[in-house]
Amino acid sequence: MLFRVVFLGTAGAVPSSERNTSAIFVQYSKHRFLFDCGEGTQRQMITAKLGFRNLDHIFITHMHTDHFIGIFGLIETLSLNGRKKEINFYTPKPEVLKALFEIFGYENLEFDLKVHKASDGDEVRFENLRVLAFKTEHIVQSVGYALIEEDTRKFDREKAEKLGIPPGPLYAKLKKGEAVLWKDKLITPDMVLGEVKKGRKVVYTGDTRPCERIVEIAKNADLL
Ligand SMILES: [Zn+2]
Incomplete structure (x- = not known):
């Protein structure tokens, strides 16, 4: 920024x-x-x-x-x-x-x-x-x-893809720091965000x- x-x-x-x-x-x-x-x-x-x-x-x-x-x-x-x-x-x-x-x-x-x-x-x-x-x-x-x-923490698309999460609204929620449910599994922002800037x-x-x-x-x- x-x-x-x-x-x-x-x-x-x-x-x-x-x-x-x-x-x-x-x-x-x-x-x-x-x-x-x-x-x-x-x-x-x-x-x-x-x-x-x-x-x-x-x-x-x-x-x-x-x-x-x-x-x-x-x-x-x-x-x-x-x-x-x-x-x-x-x-x-x-x-x-x-x-x-x-x-x-x-x-x-x-x-x-x-x-x-x-x-x-x-x-x-x-x-x-x-x-x-x-x-x-x-x-x-x-x-x-x-x-x-x-x-800020950058969204790590590769990590999200490895977890099988499809691009779209779930990505947006994770980027905002919200946890999401995907195939009955709880995905927390920590699992898909990179290092802290x-x-x-x-x-x-x-x-x-x-x-x-x-x-x-x-x-x-x-x-x-
Ligand atoms: Zn003055």
Whole structure:
């Protein structure tokens, strides 16, 4: 499964000629996400040749402008591009974003802007990937996000054929991890699945002091 991370902004609150304010682009399978969206993030996306299609989820760590002000220019661009599909925003302070959307008159857009609260332990799932919010320590309410891919096991067709199981719905059930009955014999997924492929883990925080929760969540991360 494609799991791609593009660093669009790695500067602090002030951009430089080389580095933009905070934003990370992630693609997992067909899903595209932004984590934080500092000023000029849309230009960074254009420079990095990342399309805006399928960018349906934007995760904000906290409501300091260097982490979210790029949302508005991006929304204007998407509107001019004729977007119809909703966008989901996740933030520890949804009321702030909702109020700003109202001030800017975004209720008249042709696509919905859905704002969700991100609190410690909240998660959203995309196929084999879950995005988990966790509390961080900043001067305002803040969260980080852990992208955790499930471990997977490939279906071993040869093993299934050796057991005499015919291709079709029984294969589909076994792939999903369900046991099936074939000729009065119980076939468990273990009998037809290959080795475990360890899921990948990416952990992202915005501004934060060191804290125990990050240490706990970031354990065994592939990218931090
Ligand atoms: Zn901050």
